Amino acid sequence: MSKVIKPGSTIGMLGGGQLGRMVAQAGSAMGYRFVALDPTPDSPMGQVADQIVAAYNDREAAKELAGRSAVITYEFENVDAEVAAMLMAESYVPQGSKLLFTTQHRLREKEAIEAAGATVAPYCEVRSSEELLAAVQRFGTPCVLKTATGGYDGKGQWVIRSEEEVEEAYNTLAKAGVQLVVEQFIRFDKEISVIAARSTNGEVKVFPAAENIHVNNILHLSIVPARISDEMSKEAERLAFAIAEKLDVVGLIAVEMFAQSSGELYVNELAPRPHNSGHYTMEACRTSQFEQHVRAVCGLPLGDTTLMSPVVMVNVLGQHVEPLLDRISKPDEAAAALGVAPKLHLYGKKDAVHNRKMGHVNVLADTVDAALGWIDETKLWE
Known part of the structure; x- marks a missing residue:
């Protein structure tokens, strides 16, 4: 039987941005209290809930969050893995860390999507500009080179429109030191x-x-x-x-x-x-x-x-x-x-x-x- 956290309890939030703010506004109307852990003073969520002002990897701050919360959730994906593990040991984090581990990495995410029976664009990992060129020749142009981790609102990716861009695209994104994945471009409606x-x-x-x-x-x-x-x-x-x-x-x-x-x-x-x-x-x-x-x-x-x-x-x-x-x-x-x-x-x-x-x-x-x-x-x- 799952654990029920009744209204009146305090919900801890990793992150104090607008998503946390709107969760707190909705949950407050139900009778819950909220506390956010966020490094930005007077964060969007901090304006409508209590806030612990500290870095996300601050273990003492994370312990304080755990001590004040009946349940902990998060408003963004890039939660520090060690902090998440510590919070799971010291508090109730029903979302766990497995889903974060999957969705923080494009290759793991794609494998999980396929395992659920859905279709993704053809893709492969590339470890060199030579491998990228071979993938571009296989998938055709345009295709999309992406970092396996990080990236949002178009960041961490390069739409390759010709083979002449391969070297520059690879060298630019490889600087981050993360794995790279190339995807066939899907023409969509x-x-x-x-x-x-x-x-x-x-x-x-x-x-x-x-x-x-x-x-x-x-x-x-x-x-x-x-x-x-x-x-x-x-x-x-x-x-x-x-x-x-x-x-x-x-x-x-x-x-x-x-x-x-x-x-x-x-x-x-x-x-x-x-x-x-x-x-x-x-x-x-x-x-x-x-x-x-x-x-x-x-x-x-x-x-x-x-x-x-x-x-x-x-x-x-x-x-x-x-x-x-x-x-x-x-x-x-x-x-x-x-x-x-x-x-x-x-x-x-x-x-x-x-x-x-x-x-x-x-x-x-x-x-x-x-x-x-x-x-x-x-x-x-x-």
Whole structure:
């Protein structure tokens, strides 16, 4: 029987960024208390919960977190393995470290995805520029060279468009001293993602598929319902369910996929935590991804994931903050005319740096076209 952590207990969080902040906001409404371990004073989560200001590899700080928490979870993947092991020995960490070990490394992750019955792009490890050239000749161009560890928002990868780039691409990414993997480029019609939740008692539920649009390798829009067939939506949700079960996930896992017009789905990567593409659930679903995460790690029954309204989530980057604040401080005739309800979420970050994620807006509407119409009309995201 799984352990049930009842409301009123304290949940410890490794990481104090915006994902932790939104988990704390959802969990606080249920009656939980939160404490974050994060090196940044007045972190986004630290503004809404207690915070231990210390480095992630600070063992004394980790012991303090363990002593103050009935259960510990994390809001990012790159948790120090030794600290995670120590916390598991001294506290209750239902997510464990096995899933982190898998998803922190692209080769291990791909093997696990395939073991769950899903398809990934053809790939191989490369250890030299000569091996990379042979792989490029086998896969054709373009293809993608990636570091096996690290990398987000397009970092740690190189799209190779000709054999002349092989030497430079290899030498640039090999500097990090990590393993490298090359993947065949998948020509896709849409990028989609499905977030699955699995509780400590083995219950699994999935959220509706989101259609994701990226700009400069940063998520720009998540459109729900995704503009794909019902059959493809069901298959994407089935794959996410299977991956959550096969990998013994506890908490959330985001499954990012490439969808081809032929109906084929390729799983691109996994994220074992709340995910940017799941922010739409905050107002559009009966249960948000953040409440679901709390329920899963605390052993409560999972919530209903039904979509209540079409929605488009649009990320607010540093350059969008001031124009958006000016916009929402005045009556919004366009929103009234289109029948949309924009819901603003800012993360409490101090510096509005260009292309830094500062918040998001969930635009609720009768149709996704109406929501997209409001986003276009603002001209903030052009």
